[in-house]
Amino acid sequence: MRFISPAKILNIGPEQVIMREYNSKYFLEAEFAAQNINMPDTIKRSVVKRQAEFLAGRIVARDALHAIHHDDCQIPIGEHRAPVWPEGIIGAISHTGSAAIAIVKKQQENAQVGLDMEVIIPEEQCDQLQAMLINEEERQLLKQQDLPWSTLVTLVFSAKESLFKAIYPEVRQYLEFLDSKVISFDSEAQTLSLQMIRHVESVTFRPRYDVQYRILDNNVVTLLI
Structure with missing residues (x-):
């Protein structure tokens, strides 16, 4: 691998997510032209790290479109940095500093897609996040689970991000984690439910x-369909 690795399939429950490291x-910067992917003006003004993660995300998004037999197309940036999918398609993209993932679906009535990938939050940062992430009722529920606290906190963070991505086309506004x-x-089933x-x-x-979720080494992936 130089900049980006070949695509591989990440199974999350019954769904298949496309992933590239x-x-x-x-x-x-020439990677954009080589991949035939437009670089938006906002990305041109960004730091190299942001340019790299944006391109990696658009590459896996294209992979995901190919997986459902959709032709190549550009995926612009919309409101709140959300990707603008072609007509009749819904999907989601996420990335860490070293991996990008995407999934797309054909639009159906009431269909939603949320996908998120996070590096597991260090233990010492979890206490700082709790107040903005979970309430006392949630904390008591999570304490009953047989997973490290840092993994649990990261999973909830990621799951709520996936929820926001899934419902954003309807709500069109930012939501707080405590919403x-x-x-x-x-x-055991690797699932959690939100309300x-x-x-x-x-x-x-x-x-x-x-x-649904997967734990991959020091990362978690959450998916809402």
């Missing part, structure tokens, strides 16, 4: 949002 140390809560957690607490005018939320 990349190394920003080997990134050159949703964990209502169940099953480490929206906040009311958003003209939006009808599901009674619960089931999120």
Whole structure:
């Protein structure tokens, strides 16, 4: 691998996510032209790390489109940095500093997609995050789980990010982590469920949002369909 590795399949429950590892140390701006991917003006003004992760994300997004037999296309940046998918397609992209993942689906009524990947948060940072991430009821539920606390905190962080991505096309606004809560957690099935607490005018939320997850070395991936 120089800049980016070949695509591989990451199975999360019954779904298949496209993943590629990349190394920003080997990134050159010419990679955009080589990949036939446009570099938006906002990305041109960004630091190299952001340019590399953006390109890696768009490459796996294209891989995901190919997986459902969709032709190549550019995927611009929309509101709140959300990708603008071609008509009839919904999807999500996520990345860490060394890997990018994506999944797309053909648009169907009430279909939603949320996907997120995070490096496991160091133990010493978890206490600082708890107040903005979970309430006391959630903390008690998580404490019953047989996983390291840092992994649990990261999973909840990531799951709520996936939820936000999934419902953003409806809510069109930023949400706080405490606007949703964990209502169940099953480490054997590798699933957790969230419920929206906040009311958003003209939006009808599901009674619960089931999120599947995978733990990969020092990373977690969460997926909401």
